[in-house]
Amino acid sequence: MPFYRKPRNFTPLLIEAEKKSVKNGLHHAIFTSRFDRYKGDWKKDLKEGKGLFLTHTGKLYEGDWYRGFRHGFGTLSKKQQNGTYSLEYRGEWIRGKPEGVGWWYYENGDVYFGYWKRGQRHGYGKMWYANGTYYVGYWNMSKKEGLGMLIQENGNRYEGHWESNLKHGLGRFYHMHTGQLQEGCWVHNVCVRSKVSDIIIRQYCDLPTEYPIPPEELKDSKKILEESEFWLQQKIGDIDKKLQFCIDQMY
Structure with a gap:
């Protein structure tokens, strides 16, 4: 009577090779077909952990990875002609794009x-422009939107509402060269109704206007503003209580 022997489990060499090829842990350098280079941690054949990724175009990312994406905290730099790297972005990432809090240094x-948010300026932020202009306030997908303050290179300052990068809504504009404060309403970067008054530091300005400012000749200016279509279309929740001072002082 022949003896029965249970056959030994056999795994084909191809499957074994595929299992061994799955990258896990720290690898010194992995090159892509485009000659991009990655050095860092892997998990189940995906970049995960800490790593350095250098593209063939000279972009260098150093930081956290998760499931193959730049995810966590990291820095993005660009290679210069002299061989050094200049910083472009430093901050938080989510699934390959800047999201959270971070710095961006433009060329x-x-x-x-x-x-x-998703690689766009979104929420509260500050912007220092190369020409000396400064903006601090709220953004919506890289456009100024909501409450914000803009200080121009000549010292003039606007404080108020923005929409699609334009002054739109209630606001105050300080004319620092003439020493006057303009309070009122803007529509697509144009002031449609306002009240102008002298500011305390008027005597120290470069080109102070004649004092006092001639009285306005328009009658019932407050009533005209309150009945205007622009004023009626304003959302109550979008109007800052402090900025309502501009209409309350019109007479």
């Missing part, structure tokens, strides 16, 4: 610090 000299 033209502009610098942004604040919140990001």
